[in-house]
Amino acid sequence: MTNTAVESPAPRLVDRKRFLIRLTVVASGGMFIDGYVLGIVGPVIAAITTDLNMSVYGEGLIGAAALIGIFAGGPLGGWLADRLGRKPMFTADLAVFVAGSVLQFFVDSSWQLFLVRLLMGVxxxxxxxxxxxxxxxxxxxxxxxxxxxxxxVAWYIGFVAAFVVGYVLMAVDADWRVVLGTSTLPAVLLFLGRLGVPESPRWLMNKGRVREAERIANTYIEDAADRADITGEQQRRGTFGMLFSPQHWRATTFISVFWFCTVTPYFAIATFSASVLSQYGLGEDGLVGAIGVNGVALAGVIVSCLLIDRIGRRKLTIPQQWVCAVVLAVIGLWASAPPLVILACFLVFAFANAMCTALTGVYPGEVLPTEIRGVGTGFATAVSRVGAGLGTFLLPWSMQALGAGTTMLIAAGVCVVGGAVSQVLAPETVGRNLNEISSAGDR
Structure with a gap:
């Protein structure tokens, strides 16, 4: 196959830079509502627990419901996106989310709430x-x-926004159902913004729809080298088993373990940050500390976003995980530390953890080929949410049964595993085209 069609003058039907900005916004919007939905539980979990008469285990289950749904939805959505295309699934999954978000206004039992948030998680x-x-x-x-x-960045903005909105509404005695249901508005706006987004030219090329792929590439992709790279797509059928083939098992192992070890301690600590920090003497309800932890995390991911295409992926992936392990170990071992020292350690953890978390979604999209990019990202998502769900579910119990110190040491151990695996398996992908990266296999 030649590059002639792709290299021909592109029709000026769209402003390509404007399209890229739009796509970035509507794609990132999904992460905003993800962060919002997961974060909004924190401010209202106490009210839900009281109103629905839940135990500490029920509290953890509601906090983890969306994460459990993500565990199922990630692989399923990726499989469907690899089979049916990115475009139809890009709007269909958001329609499901809107429906679930609306249902939150009408729940009146813990099991109803669990099932609704499970659907939203899918x-x-x-x-x-x-x-x-x-x-x-x-x-x-x-x-x-x-x-x-x-x-x-959008995920952390959503997470922080949820805390602010949640605490403001709870301060004026809003019903917790209304607080949870506020996710409906951004979801509807995002759904409307996605209408008309074109199909991925790489997916089309992989399916043998060459003319359609070239037309979309010529219309929407600015760089000639990127358009030419699309012609290198192989027309292959992807299978789940390919993730564990000799060519791709290293990439699958890395993205899954890295993601698992990065998000597990953060979800557990951040979801219940107000109650965790209050146990260290940081205010009556820990609100200031909670906002501080999540605000600093937002700053950390912004820094990574600005540096990622300049200094590379590995420098933003590996050192930060070791820093997280150290500061969590300090918190766990120094039980008598002054509250301000504990707060400083939590803030350092939040900043460093967010810096490497910025890479958790980048790596799967780069290291896997088009035919398994969706299902591979979904598999890594599922693995990460096993850890995030367990952390969120078990943290209230662990803080009560094992104590804060032991809980923080366990979190530090998770960070050590992530740092070690990343040290060995994390590739450097900055500036490389997708075919070059994915065809490198296990280097």
Whole structure:
């Protein structure tokens, strides 16, 4: 196959830069509502527990419901996106989320709330394995890291916004159902913004729809080198088993373990940060500390987003995990430390953890080929949510039964595993085209 069609003058039907900005915004919007949905539980969990007469285990289950849904939705959404296309799934999964978000206004039992948030989690999981692959397949190599990591910026903005909105509404005695249901508005706006987004030209090329792929590439992709790289797509059928083939098992292992070890301690600590920090004497309800932890995390992911295409992936992936392990170990071992020292350690953890978290969605979209990019991202999402769900579910119990010190040491151990695996398996992908990266296999 030649590059002639792709290299021909592109029709000026759209402003390509404006399209890239739009795609980045609507793809990242899915991460915003993900962060919002997961974060909004924190401010209202006490009210839900009291109103629905839940135990500490029920509290953890409601906190983890969306994460459990993501576990199922990630692989399912990725599989469907690889089979049916990125475009139809890009709007279908958000329609499911909107429906679940509306249902939150009407729940009146803990099991109803659990099932509704489980459904929303399925939609969010699909979002991970659809939005990031679509973004990777349109973004230019020179900006791909920034475009994809911006989704994590949006996630933290959503998480922090949820805390602010939640605490403000609870302060004026709003019903917790109304607080949870506020996710409906951004979801509806995002659904409307996604209408008309084109299909991925790489997916089309992989399916043998060459003319359609070239037309979309010529219309929407600015860099000639990126358009030419699309012609290198192989027309292959992807299978789940390919993730564990000799060519791809290293990539699958890395993205899954790295993601698991990065998000597990953060979800556990951040979801219940107000109650965790209050146990260390940081205010009556820990609100200031909670906002501080999540605000600093937002700053950390912004720094990574700005640097990712300049200094590379590994420098933003490996050192930060070791820093997280150290500061959590300090918290765990120094039980009598002054509250301000504990707060400083939590803030350092939040900043460093967020810096490497910015890479969790970038790597799957880069290291896997088009035919398994969706299902591979979904698998890594599912693995990560096993850890995040367990952390969120078990943290209230662990703080009560094992104590804060032991809980923090366990979290530090998770960070050590992530740092060690990343040290060995994390590739450097900055500036490389997708075919070059995925064909490198296990280097």
């Amino acid at each position: 939609a969010i999981g699909a979002e991970y394995s659809i939005g990031w692959p679509l973004m990777a397949e349109f973004a230019p190599a020179r900006l791909r890291g920034r475009c994809m990591s911006f989704a994590e």
